[in-house]
Amino acid sequence: xxxxxxxxxxxxxxxxxxxxxxxxxxxxxxxxxxxxxxxxxxxxxxxxxxxxxxxxxxxxxxxxxxxxxxxxxxxxxxxxxxxxxxxxxxxxxxxxxxxxxxxxxxxxxxxxxxxxxxxxxxxxxxxxxxxxxxxxxxxxxxxxxxxxxxxxxxxxxxxxxxxxxxxxxxx
Numbered sequence: 001x002x003x004x005x006x007x008x009x010x011x012x013x014x015x016x017x018x019x020x021x022x023x024x025x026x027x028x029x030x031x032x033x034x035x036x037x038x039x040x041x042x043x044x045x046x047x048x049x050x051x052x053x054x055x056x057x058x059x060x061x062x063x064x065x066x067x068x069x070x071x072x073x074x075x076x077x078x079x080x081x082x083x084x085x086x087x088x089x090x091x092x093x094x095x096x097x098x099x100x101x102x103x104x105x106x107x108x109x110x111x112x113x114x115x116x117x118x119x120x121x122x123x124x125x126x127x128x129x130x131x132x133x134x135x136x137x138x139x140x141x142x143x144x145x146x147x148x149x150x151x152x153x154x155x156x157x158x159x160x161x162x163x164x165x166x167x168x169x170x171x
Contacts, residue, residue, distance in 0.1 A: 001152060002050060002077050003044040003045075003076060005044060006073040007042065007070050008072065014069075016033050019033060026056050031044055031047070032044065038112050053074075054076065054160065074162040076143070077143075077145065077153070079091050083146050083150060083151045085121065088144065092125055092142060093128060103139035105129060106138040106158075108143045108161070109122060109146075110145050110146065112146060139158060141160060142155050143161065
């Protein structure tokens with residue numbers, strides 16, 4: 001999985017159809033798309049470069065907003081690991097090298113079906129960096145998506161999570 005799509009509950013099959021057509025149009029007819037056990041969450045494995053895919057999706061929303069009716073958010077995932085705080089930290093350590101000492105960051109955490117505490121996760125990750133935190137306009141975003149026993153992680157420039165509805169409202 002290198003992409004998560006969120007959608008409204010009970011629209012997963014329509015969302016899968018929508019994103020499948022979009023990925024095919026963008027050049028990946030072999031992507032793997034799966035419903036998860038979590039309502040409103042779709043996981044995708046695509047061969048497309050994530051930054052380019054997000055830019056193509058942004059252009060699609062700007063030029064043909066009616067083409068994306070079911071996708072709510074498109075979340076890039078750089079690595080997957082077991083849902084274990086030590087393993088999550090190890091994976092983030094491998095990904096945070098692009099963050100320069102004068103840059104800001106924020107942690108975006110969504111957890112589903114886990115006993116891990118939100119505060120424990122955030123404080124452990126924050127302890128890895130001496131950088132300032134900026135919740136409104138960070139330079140970087142540390143994305144942690146916990147789906148039961150699997151965790152998707154990304155360290156990406158701010159605004160890498162594509163909120164389809166938010167973008168449509170801006171137009």
